[in-house]
Amino acid sequence: MINYLIKIVTYLYGYGTDFTINLANMFGLSYYETNAFIFCIAWPLITILLIGSYLLLLLTYKRMLSKKSAILRAG
Amino acid sequence: MQNRTRNLFILIIPFFLMILINEYSRVDIKWQGYNFKDVSVMNSSKKTTKECTWNCQNNTAFCKSNHVKYLKSYFSYIDPIYFGMIKFLKSTGDYQVANIIFLMFIWPLVMFVLIINSLSLIAKIKNLNSR
Numbered sequence: 001m002i003n004y005l006i007k008i009v010t011y012l013y014g015y016g017t018d019f020t021i022n023l024a025n026m027f028g029l030s031y032y033e034t035n036a037f038i039f040c041i042a043w044p045l046i047t048i049l050l051i052g053s054y055l056l057l058l059l060t061y062k063r064m065l066s067k068k069s070a071i072l073r074a075g
Numbered sequence: 076m077q078n079r080t081r082n083l084f085i086l087i088i089p090f091f092l093m094i095l096i097n098e099y100s101r102v103d104i105k106w107q108g109y110n111f112k113d114v115s116v117m118n119s120s121k122k123t124t125k126e127c128t129w130n131c132q133n134n135t136a137f138c139k140s141n142h143v144k145y146l147k148s149y150f151s152y153i154d155p156i157y158f159g160m161i162k163f164l165k166s167t168g169d170y171q172v173a174n175i176i177f178l179m180f181i182w183p184l185v186m187f188v189l190i191i192n193s194l195s196l197i198a199k200i201k202n203l204n205s206r
Contacts, residue, residue, distance in 0.1 A: 007114065013171045014116040016179060017132050019093045021118045022100035024127045030142030031131035032157075040156040043182060050189035057196040064203050 082191055089183065 024034040097117065106119035109129060120129040124141045131138035139150070146153060167173035 009172055009175055010112050010114045012175050012179065014111050014114050015097065016093075016175070017129065018100075018117040019097050021127050021129065021131070022096055024131075024142075026096065026100065028144075030138050030144065031127040032135060032138045032143055033146050036146060036153045036157055039160060039178065040153050043186070047182070047186055047189070050186060050193065054189050054193045054196070057193055057200065061196050061200050061203070064200060068203060068206075 078195075081194075085190060086187055 020034050020038075021031055023029075024031045027034075029037075101117055104117060106121060106128075108116045108118055109120040110116075111120075111129065116129065118128050120133070122128070122130045122134075122137065127138060127142055131142065161170075164170050164173040164177065
């Protein structure tokens with residue numbers, strides 16, 4: 001069972017690494033650049049933007065909800 | 076039901092793109108893949124200046140000096156993050172497993188949850204506006 005799991009992890013790791021190598025060769029970039037772009041630039045930036053937009057949306061929704069309930073209480 | 080399909084689509088599309096690019100590239104690969112820890116991989120481990128191979132994964136210095144074109148002047152900014160991440164993954168004890176768990180599942184899952192929750196909030200806000 002453990003050996004089977006190790007094989008799956010190794011296969012997934014190999015497939016992921018092959019993807020980065022293929023992507024690099026496809027766009028005339030290097031493995032280093034592709035990795036750096038995905039994991040050091042794009043993903044951190046996207047994650048920060050997603051957190052920011054989620055918090056902003058949550059704040060907007062809460063504000064709107066409290067406004068609506070204030071209107072309902074008054075009327 | 077419509078939302079479930081949308082969510083599933085958002086979850087699957089990056090993996091689908093990965094498979095698409097890998098299988099498309101498989102046709103053009105001239106060399107026989109090498110044996111990586113008893114698993115046969117697509118690309119070779121040949122040391123060549125023409126294009127990247129598994130050698131670049133095992134030897135970052137070679138890749139940096141022979142293949143990098145656009146980020147040469149940014150090494151001082153990117154290297155600490157790049158090698159910091161590798162160091163962090165290695166510190167878990169099993170680099171490969173940590174790589175799979177963190178970069179293939181946890182981080183994409185966090186982004187997926189954030190996208191889904193944001194879309195759900197947008198729908199709720201629209202609903203409140205229309206009432």
